[in-house]
Amino acid sequence: MTAKTMLLSCVFAATATHSFAQVADVQQYWTSASESKAMNVIADAFKAKGGTWIDSPSADYDSTIAAATSRIVGGEPPSAVLMTPNGAMLDLAEGGILRSLNDLRDAEGWQASLAPLIYERVTVDGDMVALPLGVHADNWIWYNTAIFDEVGIEEPTTIDELFAAADAIQGASYTAFAVGGEPWQELYILTDMILSLGGPAYWNEIMVERDDAALQDPLLVTAFEYFRKVSDYVDAGSTGRSWNQTTNIVITQEAAMQFMGDWAKGEFLAAGQTPGKEFGCFLMPSDKPAYAAVTDVFVFPEIDDDEQIAGQDLLARTVMDPEIEVQVAAVKGSVPARTDVDLSGLDICATRGAQALATPGVAVASTYDALPGDLNGQLIDMATQFWTDPDMTAEEGAAALRDVLAD
Template sequence: MNVTRLSSTLTLVGLLATASAAHAQTVDVQQYWTSSSESKAMNTIADAYKARGGKWIDSPSADFDSAIAAATSRIAGGEPPSAVLMTPNAALRDLAAAGQLRDFNDLAETGGWQKVMAPLIWDKLNVDGKLVALPVGIHADNWIWYSKSLFDELKLEEPKSIDDMFAVADKLKAAGHIAFAVGGEPWQEVSILTDFILALGGPDYWNELFVKRDPDALKSPILPKAFELYRKVSTYADPASPGRSWNDTTNLVITGKAGMQFMGDWARGEFLAAGLTAGKEFGCFLTPSEKPAYAVIVDVFAFPLNADDDRIKGQTFLAETVMDPAVETKIAAVKGSVPSRLDVDTSSLDACAAKGVSMLATPGKAVNSAYVALAGDLNGQLTDLATQFWTDPSMPADTAIETLSGILQSQ
């Protein structure tokens, strides 16, 4: 054996390995996607990033609040993550206002990103004229999912109106099934209430109430009707509902134990992860309305300012990865979301995703979900109100509306 040649070869390999590590373009991602479909979606992004030569460090948290707390703590401690999974709510705006987030105006201009996004989505990503977040999927939280096997067994048709929906619920209950699978967590409960407000009022009323917070909107007969329907759903909840996670609740529909579930279209990812097909084993419809709307929630990456050159390059690399149309399509296929870019080929997406794409692209149909439209403290108060009304059958709708008025007019 030629020891000199071997030694030279090993030295060269070591130098190459060192060079590769130095140009790995590292990204450290603080995120909270933990369900089966969410994990697949995050892995889709990570795999695409690593396939381009980047180094991915995963920093998972148990939930959204934990992820934001961890990220802000790391920022304050001088060791910020490269990217934080979040939504474009008050926390994002606060970080941007404090000058803690990198903006991507330069990449956006080069890539023409504004031209390929719906205005509602683009506006969410910008703070004071700076693009401070990038979308990783568009969701709507006013969907209802149903078991095709139970519907077929009982010869039930997909509801076209709210009255139809409750008639179907009564037949499911009479047959011994859970009519509405509800996870008894505050955020799951409040979304049912807001679904009804949006369904009854449509986009225009919704914007008057939650975006403009017009006092006259609080006097509408829409609100007492919405609270009435919300309470009616509570009467169908099963005894195991309190505290149940959203994905465990979705599993009741997947396994045919429950007929329907109010839930955002991240639930679609759970059906897909279980090997089910939209239109075959499960169905979907937006909360029935004469004035259809699409209550948008956007998952985004925000990019805290970093001093390390490798991580700055990693941020750019990740930005280019998530804005790649092919990657967007792959994320949507496993997460249940629809792509944020309007120029993405959606022909391969299923029937439920196609409905979402159509609504997002139709002017006037997409609105900010209540979670996005209201500041964090107002969201918390609205959620507390919804929980109180859900758990206390003696609370009059008039009292609830008076409380809601105080919340919306407090700022």
């Protein structure tokens, strides 16, 4: 063996060893049945490519951010953190804590493969700092088809038809709306009403631009009136119930409908049900259709360990693999973030979502994506205050919302 051959053999061996030691320590909060399946899709694909996966689960989003922050401050950052592209991500990026993915973006052509709204959400000051795992919308309504068939109703196309359906369902001794007791669930109902009444253009005025004149529009009072009306159809077991437990009472035919993002679809699928058969879906009815996008992302903290840097690269390419995106969407209920994937195998609900996301002017950033973390928290508190205080008027609710959002 020549000296040159020996050198090349050593380089190859070192590269192979380095590739094998690609480690990803992932701080994440996907713990429901469908969420766990989705994370396993990513983990299994990562391991199949030679990576070593270290799972660091937390109970929920806030716990994940707290744990990741503590680890970063302590000098032992995770390789990747699951989050949404909101104020917390912006703070981390502006603090120089997150790795820029521009090199991978340019090498792989990722910018061109993403819908403009999604690319905007994962970019800070020109740097791509996050990778989308999939896109949800939080303004879906899920329903039990057996109850709809028994009562003789079809998918509503207006808010008035929605409440007419609720009256018919309640008259048949079913719970019309399954609502859980987590405060963010209550906010989603309110924002559904605002989006339905105002449409995407108005939504952007109050949630993105936070325009004072738009916040004075009387349609906000009407939205709070509808929000209050929903409580007339809710079962007594609502208090304290989680979102997935709430989905289950639609699955088991105890309730007819649920206001919830399309992660709920994953729970129906995990229960062995089929879209368009045992359950159905429609975006909140409106003459101004909207798709309130919620994006799940991985961010990658700056890190010194070579094995974890290599693991970040491998995980990034795994997440952005078109086939993996479709597989994640299939079990979690999301829509692929990439616009160049094969959508032919998507179910009826995912197809509706993908079509809405691709329609110009329909997709908007949900409150979680549009607002800084502190404002989002204040908005949740405000919605819960209104929901739990029957003496609070719709006018007072609209005023409270203005107080939160006004610049």
